[in-house]
Amino acid sequence: MNNNHSKTGQITKEIFQVGGGQLTSSEDAAIYLINFAGHAAMVDAGCGGAQNRLLINIKACGVTLDQIEYLLLTHCHYDHTGGVKALKDLLHFQIVAHELEAPFMEKGDNVVTAAKWYGARIQPFQVDYKISGSQEDITLGGRIIQAIHTPGHSPGSLVYLAESAGMKVLFAQDVHGPLHSDMKSNQEDYRRSLELILSLEADILCEGHFGVYKGKKEVAGFIRRFLTTRN
Ligand SMILES: [Zn+2]
């Protein structure tokens, strides 16, 4: 076990993990919270099976629910989005996703969202803010979060890049894949996207299922694992 590798809690003074694994429910991919001086955004939403715990965890980070301006979705898969509809009924955030990914969530496609794999059904929801093309900037509390298109694991996968405490923090949820035709994965795109996220030289990687990697070398090492293995 590496000392730089923690699974829970505070990541920088502005960034926290609030869901995933033992923080909420075992089916949930990681859920992160960004708090830029009272302007907050969540990254992904988990399956929704432990919504109360998620809300408690958010408040424990000093963020009130009405401060959450965005839900930044990395991609459509159920372990990241199953909880979105119920959260949207409670909170007033704008849902952000890539335009190539939005239709699967808006139509409630149980195959492409992988809900079927979980023996579940995705509750459809509208994407309020559609990212188009290869990159767009989102403003949160006067600061920039870059949304970068990284197709491969899914057609409209996004990573989000923010700066916090002088470090580049990358939210790249399913760097590890997997790739599957049901999810419309693409091997070539996936490799290109891995090269792209490697080139961002992030100091911290917030992953969906493998926790948080700190240090440029640690981050690059983790990403390279998937460039050298077949997925
Ligand atoms: Zn996932």
Ligand SMILES: [Zn+2]
């Ligand atoms: Zn996924």
